[in-house]
Amino acid sequence: MKTTHRVIAVLAAATLSLTCVPAAAGAAEIAPQSAAPASPAGQAGPLTSTEVGPLAETLISQGRPATASSVETSAFPASAALDGSSTTRWASQEGVDPQWITVDLGAGASVSRVLLNWEDAYASTYTVQISDDGTTWTTLKNETAGDGGTDDITGLNGTGRYLRVHGTARGTAYGYSLWELQVYGTPGTPGGGSSSGSTTTVTSISALQTAINNSDPGDTIVLKNGSYSVSSAVSLGSGASGTSSEPVTIKAETVGGVTLTGSSSFSFSGVHDVSIQGFRFTQSTTIDVGSSSKAVDFIRNEFLFAQSAEHNLIVRSDDSEIAYNWFHGKSTIGVYLGIEGPGTDTVAKNSHIHHNYFSDQTFAGANGGESIRLGTSPKALSSGGAIVEYNLFENANGDPEAISVKSSGHT
Structure with missing residues (x-):
């Protein structure tokens, strides 16, 4: 049985x-x-073997400290992209390139997947980068044809404390805005x-x-x-x-x-x-x-x-x-x-x-x-x-x- x-x-x-x-x-x-990519936190329905055990991917970014190059207003802080809510967002200053958002995952975090849920103000060109010190960055993903919506970036292999989404070209006349930035992998130092x-x-x-x-x-x-x-x-x-x-x-x-x-x-x-x-x-x-x-x-x-x-x-x-x-x-x-x-x-x-x-x-x-x-x-x-x-x-x-x-x- x-x-x-x-x-x-x-x-x-x-x-x-x-x-x-x-x-x-x-x-x-x-x-x-x-x-395989883990289901979002709180998903209903049965667990599968990809969500548990030693090799499971886990959401490691939610609620972590976040910073950004700029905000449009105080109503759109960087932390809003890491709060697990689909109704709050980070938005950068409008009309200026480049812009970035960074999350502190804790020292020694391993990253295998990044999910970006863009608001209408998306990046047409951006990189996903990782760093031990917030100064020297390694590129995990270079996107040159972004079209907004949801970017689910799998198969990554990076280790570090900070993960940054660095936008270099806007897809609209506005700024850059993310409803959610989700990072999956294994967490860093508590x-x-x-x-x-x-x-x-x-x-x-x-x-x-x-x-x-x-x-x-x-x-x-x-x-x-x-x-x-x-x-x-x-x-x-x-x-x-x-x-x-x-x-x-x-x-x-x-x-x-x-x-x-x-x-x-x-x-x-x-x-x-x-x-x-x-x-x-x-x-x-x-x-x-x-x-x-x-x-x-x-x-x-x-x-x-x-x-x-x-x-x-x-x-x-x-x-x-x-x-x-x-x-x-x-x-x-x-x-x-x-x-x-x-x-x-x-x-x-x-x-x-x-x-x-x-x-x-x-x-x-x-x-x-x-x-x-x-x-x-x-x-x-x-x-x-x-x-x-x-x-x-x-x-x-x-x-x-x-x-x-x-x-x-x-x-």
């Missing part, structure tokens, strides 16, 4: 309510491995500004451990693409912590480009504000984030564990984000993702679980093969405040419950 659910608002006080819609016709049932930290690239597990031991808030540690055997877990303790605005990021060189084999991968004790990104986990033991840690995030990873691992990921820490991951290939008892907590009767607080892809759980038992489990029975009266939204479940048949709610106060 195929199960496909779009989870919208699911949980309340130890009860479960699913809003389900049929799978899109021809929806992929296994791997979200060929990214909070907007460039990170004060450094980036270190390593080529071995031992060098990865050393870099983690020496890390400071805001640092990014990159493991070069390849397959690495991990027999003793890479340890993240309090010395590897970041801050809420300057997390320590540990990431694969490219999403899915690093496979970690062997018995383990990372261990967590007393660490906070760290983000694990882009890895392919194939280990034989559970990743267990201890309750002494906080704000440990897993973003755009693939979990394809050996069947000897009872669970894939257990999170006991508060304030963790689990997003855009792919959990699949489990046939034995145990959960893909469990939110636990300290002791026997308290659940972890403020987890945010979104845009994950849960597929191909084939455990044949009557109980114990959930995709997501929030707490355990002794934690039933503990309020966790988790938000679970926009996750896709396909062939997640390891348990009658795709999401098992064994604690309270979740949405």
Whole structure:
């Protein structure tokens, strides 16, 4: 039996309510491995595998800081092109070339798609550019025959903090005006500004451990693409912590480009504000984030564990984000993702679980093969405040419950 659910608002006080819609016709049932343009935020209808998991495109520009070369009046600020509304717009000074609008995506953002919704005052010639510093620009797209309307520019490949649409010739006698400027890809450093930290690239597990031991808030540690055997877990303790605005990021060189084999991968004790990104986990033991840690995030990873691992990921820490991951290939008892907590009767607080892809759980038992489990029975009266939204479940048949709610106060 195929199960496909779009989870919208699911949980309340130890009860479960699913809003389900049929799978899109021809929806992929296994791997979200060929990214396609994501649907606009808030789209109705079923999720597809291109909107979730490690390779999903996401809208990364909405609400971000924006500047422009000029505005026609204060009623048409640059921010109006990034507010998600089709009734507000940016408009430049009339009759003057060139003009530009720039959005700050955060340091290290990756851009794959730009959508421009022009008002009547459009650009007939313009470039889409990206920059690390707002001074030196790289051109991603050069348009010489613009005709207004909507320009959906796909297949881009750029990394930087700032994206600029630079108009050099107007299509009308007026200025330049955009109802919406939407940028899709992977977001940059949270909070907007460039990170004060450094980036270190390593080529071995031992060098990865050393870099983690020496890390400071805001640092990014990159493991070069390849397959690495991990027999003793890479340890993240309090010395590897970041801050809420300057997390320590540990990431694969490219999403899915690093496979970690062997018995383990990372261990967590007393660490906070760290983000694990882009890895392919194939280990034989559970990743267990201890309750002494906080704000440990897993973003755009693939979990394809050996069947000897009872669970894939257990999170006991508060304030963790689990997003855009792919959990699949489990046939034995145990959960893909469990939110636990300290002791026997308290659940972890403020987890945010979104845009994950849960597929191909084939455990044949009557109980114990959930995709997501929030707490355990002794934690039933503990309020966790988790938000679970926009996750896709396909062939997640390891348990009658795709999401098992064994604690309270979740949405």
